Amino acid sequence: xYGIRALRAEYTKSxxxxxxxxxxxxxxxxxxxxLFISRTSNKDEIVSNSMFYWxxxxxxxxxxxxxxxxxxxxxxxxxxxxxxxxKKSSHKGQNFFFKCxxxxxxxxxxxxxxxxxxxxxIWVVYRPDNFTVFLFVKTALLxxxxxxxxxxxxxxxxxxxxxxxxxxxxxFGTIFVAYVSSLPILEEKxxxxxxxxxxxxxxxxxxxxxxxxxQGFHLPLDLVIQVFFFxxxxxxxxxxxxxxxxxxxx
Numbered sequence: 052x053y054g055i056r057a058l059r060a061e062y063t064k065s066x067x068x069x070x071x072x073x074x075x076x077x078x079x080x081x082x083x084x085x086l087f088i089s090r091t092s093n094k095d096e097i098v099s100n101s102m103f104y105w106x107x108x109x110x111x112x113x114x115x116x117x118x119x120x121x122x123x124x125x126x127x128x129x130x131x132x133x134x135x136x137x138k139k140s141s142h143k144g145q146n147f148f149f150k151c152x153x154x155x156x157x158x159x160x161x162x163x164x165x166x167x168x169x170x171x172x173i174w175v176v177y178r179p180d181n182f183t184v185f186l187f188v189k190t191a192l193l194x195x196x197x198x199x200x201x202x203x204x205x206x207x208x209x210x211x212x213x214x215x216x217x218x219x220x221x222x223f224g225t226i227f228v229a230y231v232s233s234l235p236i237l238e239e240k241x242x243x244x245x246x247x248x249x250x251x252x253x254x255x256x257x258x259x260x261x262x263x264x265x266q267g268f269h270l271p272l273d274l275v276i277q278v279f280f281f282x283x284x285x286x287x288x289x290x291x292x293x294x295x296x297x298x299x300x301x
Contacts, residue, residue: 053142057149061124070123074161077116081108082168086176097177101169102190102258109165109194110251111228113158117201118208118221120157124150125209125217147206147292151285155202159195166191186261190254196274197250199281204246207288210295249277 065071085108089100170187173179201224209217224247231238231248242248256268263270 053145054149054152057142057146058153061150061153064127065124068123068127070120070127071157073116073120074157075164077112078161078165078168081105081112081165082172084108085169086172094177094179095181097173098179098181098186101173102187105166105169106190106194106251106254106258107232109162110232110248110254111225113162113194113198113250114201114224114228114247115218115221116161117154117158117198117205118217118219118224120154121202121205121209122214122217122221124154124206126214128210129213143295144289144293147210147289148285151203151206151288154206155199158198158202162191162194162198186258190258193254193257193274194250196277197253200246200249200277200284203281203285203288207291210292243273243276246277246280249273253277 062071085101085104088104089097092100166187170184174182205217205220208220227245228247228251231242231245232251238248238252242252253270253273256265256270257263259265263274
Protein backbone atom coordinates (compact mmCIF):
# COMPACT_ATOMS: atom_id res chain seq x y z
CA UNK A 52 0.00 0.00 0.00
CA TYR A 53 1.14 3.52 -0.81
CA GLY A 54 0.37 4.77 2.71
CA ILE A 55 2.64 2.20 4.34
CA ARG A 56 5.46 3.01 1.91
CA ALA A 57 5.00 6.74 2.52
CA LEU A 58 5.12 6.35 6.31
CA ARG A 59 8.11 4.05 6.05
CA ALA A 60 9.86 6.64 3.90
CA GLU A 61 9.18 9.31 6.53
CA TYR A 62 10.66 7.09 9.20
CA THR A 63 13.71 6.28 7.08
CA LYS A 64 14.37 9.97 6.42
CA SER A 65 14.08 10.89 10.08
CA UNK A 66 15.60 7.96 11.96
CA UNK A 67 19.10 9.48 11.92
CA UNK A 68 17.87 12.96 12.86
CA UNK A 69 16.47 14.55 16.02
CA UNK A 70 12.92 14.28 14.67
CA UNK A 71 12.18 10.95 16.35
CA UNK A 72 14.29 11.72 19.42
CA UNK A 73 12.70 15.03 20.44
CA UNK A 74 9.32 13.58 21.55
CA UNK A 75 11.08 10.86 23.56
CA UNK A 76 13.46 13.26 25.28
CA UNK A 77 10.75 15.82 26.04
CA UNK A 78 8.47 13.11 27.44
CA UNK A 79 11.13 12.17 29.96
CA UNK A 80 11.84 15.80 30.84
CA UNK A 81 8.13 16.59 31.37
CA UNK A 82 7.54 13.56 33.58
CA UNK A 83 10.66 14.18 35.68
CA UNK A 84 9.83 17.87 36.11
CA UNK A 85 6.28 17.10 37.23
CA LEU A 86 7.45 14.53 39.76
CA PHE A 87 10.03 16.99 41.07
CA ILE A 88 7.49 19.80 41.39
CA SER A 89 4.90 17.60 43.11
CA ARG A 90 7.38 15.70 45.29
CA THR A 91 6.00 17.30 48.47
CA SER A 92 2.46 16.17 47.71
CA ASN A 93 0.95 13.58 50.00
CA LYS A 94 -0.55 10.30 48.88
CA ASP A 95 -4.07 11.69 48.48
CA GLU A 96 -3.04 14.77 46.50
CA ILE A 97 -0.41 13.36 44.16
CA VAL A 98 -2.86 12.40 41.39
CA SER A 99 -4.64 15.76 41.24
CA ASN A 100 -1.43 17.77 41.64
CA SER A 101 0.58 15.82 39.06
CA MET A 102 -2.25 15.92 36.53
CA PHE A 103 -2.71 19.65 37.04
CA TYR A 104 0.98 20.17 36.26
CA TRP A 105 0.88 17.75 33.32
CA UNK A 106 -2.07 19.51 31.71
CA UNK A 107 -0.48 22.94 32.01
CA UNK A 108 3.08 21.94 31.08
CA UNK A 109 2.14 19.70 28.15
CA UNK A 110 -0.36 22.27 26.80
CA UNK A 111 2.38 24.88 26.77
CA UNK A 112 4.91 22.54 25.15
CA UNK A 113 2.62 21.05 22.47
CA UNK A 114 2.54 24.16 20.18
CA UNK A 115 6.32 24.47 20.38
CA UNK A 116 7.12 20.81 19.79
CA UNK A 117 4.63 20.68 16.89
CA UNK A 118 6.24 23.72 15.31
CA UNK A 119 9.74 22.31 15.72
CA UNK A 120 8.87 18.85 14.37
CA UNK A 121 6.94 20.31 11.43
CA UNK A 122 9.84 22.65 10.69
CA UNK A 123 12.31 19.76 10.69
CA UNK A 124 10.11 17.76 8.31
CA UNK A 125 9.89 20.67 5.91
CA UNK A 126 13.62 21.32 6.17
CA UNK A 127 14.36 17.68 5.34
CA UNK A 128 12.48 17.97 2.07
CA UNK A 129 14.17 21.28 1.28
CA UNK A 130 17.59 19.72 1.79
CA UNK A 131 16.67 16.73 -0.37
CA UNK A 132 17.14 18.48 -3.69
CA UNK A 133 14.96 21.52 -2.97
CA UNK A 134 11.84 19.33 -2.58
CA UNK A 135 12.29 17.89 -6.08
CA UNK A 136 11.00 14.46 -5.00
CA UNK A 137 7.70 15.91 -3.82
CA LYS A 138 7.33 18.42 -6.65
CA LYS A 139 7.74 15.66 -9.25
CA SER A 140 5.42 13.26 -7.45
CA SER A 141 1.97 12.49 -8.80
CA HIS A 142 0.75 11.94 -5.22
CA LYS A 143 1.58 15.29 -3.65
CA GLY A 144 -1.69 15.50 -1.73
CA GLN A 145 -1.23 11.99 -0.36
CA ASN A 146 2.37 12.80 0.54
CA PHE A 147 1.22 15.75 2.63
CA PHE A 148 -1.50 13.66 4.28
CA PHE A 149 0.98 11.00 5.34
CA LYS A 150 3.44 13.63 6.53
CA CYS A 151 0.65 14.97 8.74
CA UNK A 152 -0.06 11.42 9.88
CA UNK A 153 3.58 10.88 10.80
CA UNK A 154 3.76 14.22 12.60
CA UNK A 155 0.56 13.39 14.47
CA UNK A 156 2.10 10.05 15.44
CA UNK A 157 5.13 11.81 16.92
CA UNK A 158 2.93 14.25 18.84
CA UNK A 159 0.72 11.40 20.08
CA UNK A 160 3.81 9.53 21.24
CA UNK A 161 4.94 12.57 23.25
CA UNK A 162 1.55 12.91 24.94
CA UNK A 163 0.98 9.22 25.68
CA UNK A 164 4.56 8.39 26.65
CA UNK A 165 4.89 11.32 29.06
CA UNK A 166 1.57 10.31 30.61
CA UNK A 167 2.66 6.66 30.82
CA UNK A 168 5.90 7.53 32.63
CA UNK A 169 3.95 9.74 35.01
CA UNK A 170 1.40 7.00 35.74
CA UNK A 171 4.07 4.37 36.40
CA UNK A 172 6.07 6.64 38.70
CA ILE A 173 3.01 7.70 40.68
CA TRP A 174 1.86 4.13 41.14
CA VAL A 175 5.30 2.77 42.05
CA VAL A 176 6.26 5.56 44.46
CA TYR A 177 2.93 6.60 46.03
CA ARG A 178 0.34 3.87 45.31
CA PRO A 179 -2.55 6.33 45.85
CA ASP A 180 -6.03 4.98 46.60
CA ASN A 181 -7.68 7.29 44.06
CA PHE A 182 -5.43 6.16 41.20
CA THR A 183 -7.26 5.14 38.01
CA VAL A 184 -5.55 4.53 34.69
CA PHE A 185 -8.67 5.40 32.68
CA LEU A 186 -8.67 8.96 33.99
CA PHE A 187 -5.09 9.43 32.77
CA VAL A 188 -5.84 7.80 29.41
CA LYS A 189 -8.97 9.88 28.79
CA THR A 190 -7.13 13.07 29.69
CA ALA A 191 -4.33 12.19 27.27
CA LEU A 192 -6.84 11.43 24.48
CA LEU A 193 -8.57 14.78 25.02
CA UNK A 194 -5.17 16.46 24.79
CA UNK A 195 -4.53 14.73 21.45
CA UNK A 196 -7.92 15.82 20.08
CA UNK A 197 -7.28 19.40 21.18
CA UNK A 198 -3.92 19.35 19.37
CA UNK A 199 -5.13 17.97 16.02
CA UNK A 200 -5.62 21.34 14.36
CA UNK A 201 -2.01 22.37 14.96
CA UNK A 202 -0.58 19.45 12.96
CA UNK A 203 -1.65 20.39 9.41
CA UNK A 204 -1.39 24.09 10.24
CA UNK A 205 2.23 23.90 11.39
CA UNK A 206 3.22 21.59 8.54
CA UNK A 207 1.62 23.97 6.05
CA UNK A 208 3.61 26.85 7.60
CA UNK A 209 6.79 24.84 7.22
CA UNK A 210 6.24 24.22 3.51
CA UNK A 211 4.61 27.51 2.56
CA UNK A 212 7.18 29.60 4.41
CA UNK A 213 10.11 27.75 5.99
CA UNK A 214 11.30 26.10 9.19
CA UNK A 215 11.79 29.44 10.94
CA UNK A 216 8.15 30.36 10.39
CA UNK A 217 6.94 27.02 11.70
CA UNK A 218 9.08 27.30 14.84
CA UNK A 219 8.06 30.95 15.19
CA UNK A 220 4.35 30.06 15.17
CA UNK A 221 5.12 27.32 17.70
CA UNK A 222 6.87 29.78 20.00
CA PHE A 223 3.98 32.22 19.59
CA GLY A 224 1.50 29.47 20.49
CA THR A 225 3.47 28.51 23.58
CA ILE A 226 3.73 32.11 24.79
CA PHE A 227 0.07 32.75 24.01
CA VAL A 228 -1.12 29.68 25.94
CA ALA A 229 1.02 30.62 28.93
CA TYR A 230 -0.26 34.21 28.82
CA VAL A 231 -3.94 33.37 28.40
CA SER A 232 -3.83 30.73 31.15
CA SER A 233 -2.68 33.44 33.56
CA LEU A 234 -5.81 35.51 32.79
CA PRO A 235 -8.82 33.29 33.57
CA ILE A 236 -11.43 35.90 32.66
CA LEU A 237 -9.90 36.49 29.23
CA GLU A 238 -9.36 32.75 28.77
CA GLU A 239 -13.04 31.97 29.31
CA LYS A 240 -14.06 34.46 26.61
CA UNK A 241 -11.66 33.57 23.79
CA UNK A 242 -10.36 30.01 24.21
CA UNK A 243 -12.78 28.48 21.70
CA UNK A 244 -11.45 30.80 18.99
CA UNK A 245 -7.76 30.04 19.62
CA UNK A 246 -6.63 26.52 18.55
CA UNK A 247 -3.49 26.71 20.69
CA UNK A 248 -5.64 26.76 23.85
CA UNK A 249 -7.98 23.89 22.94
CA UNK A 250 -5.85 21.16 24.47
CA UNK A 251 -5.29 22.98 27.75
CA UNK A 252 -8.89 24.05 28.23
CA UNK A 253 -10.69 20.82 27.32
CA UNK A 254 -8.36 18.63 29.39
CA UNK A 255 -8.52 21.05 32.31
CA UNK A 256 -12.33 21.17 32.29
CA UNK A 257 -12.60 17.40 32.02
CA UNK A 258 -10.07 16.64 34.74
CA UNK A 259 -11.67 19.16 37.06
CA UNK A 260 -14.99 17.27 36.99
CA UNK A 261 -14.00 13.80 35.72
CA UNK A 262 -16.92 14.06 33.30
CA UNK A 263 -17.43 15.31 29.74
CA UNK A 264 -20.86 16.70 30.62
CA UNK A 265 -19.88 19.62 32.81
CA GLN A 266 -22.48 22.17 33.84
CA GLY A 267 -21.92 25.42 31.98
CA PHE A 268 -19.77 23.77 29.30
CA HIS A 269 -20.43 21.66 26.21
CA LEU A 270 -17.28 19.56 25.97
CA PRO A 271 -18.70 16.92 23.56
CA LEU A 272 -19.78 19.70 21.19
CA ASP A 273 -16.45 21.49 21.62
CA LEU A 274 -14.58 18.28 20.75
CA VAL A 275 -16.76 17.71 17.67
CA ILE A 276 -16.09 21.27 16.53
CA GLN A 277 -12.35 20.83 17.05
CA VAL A 278 -12.32 17.63 14.99
CA PHE A 279 -14.48 19.29 12.32
CA PHE A 280 -12.09 22.22 11.90
CA PHE A 281 -9.17 19.80 11.81
CA UNK A 282 -10.81 17.85 8.97
CA UNK A 283 -11.66 21.04 7.06
CA UNK A 284 -8.11 22.34 7.41
CA UNK A 285 -6.63 18.98 6.45
CA UNK A 286 -8.72 18.83 3.27
CA UNK A 287 -7.82 22.43 2.45
CA UNK A 288 -4.06 22.00 2.81
CA UNK A 289 -4.12 18.70 0.90
CA UNK A 290 -5.85 20.43 -2.02
CA UNK A 291 -3.34 23.28 -1.76
CA UNK A 292 -0.44 20.86 -1.68
CA UNK A 293 -1.66 19.15 -4.86
CA UNK A 294 -0.82 22.39 -6.71
CA UNK A 295 2.27 23.24 -4.66
CA UNK A 296 5.39 23.92 -6.76
CA UNK A 297 7.90 24.71 -4.07
CA UNK A 298 8.64 27.34 -1.44
CA UNK A 299 8.41 30.80 -2.95
CA UNK A 300 8.77 32.69 0.33
CA UNK A 301 12.53 32.39 0.75
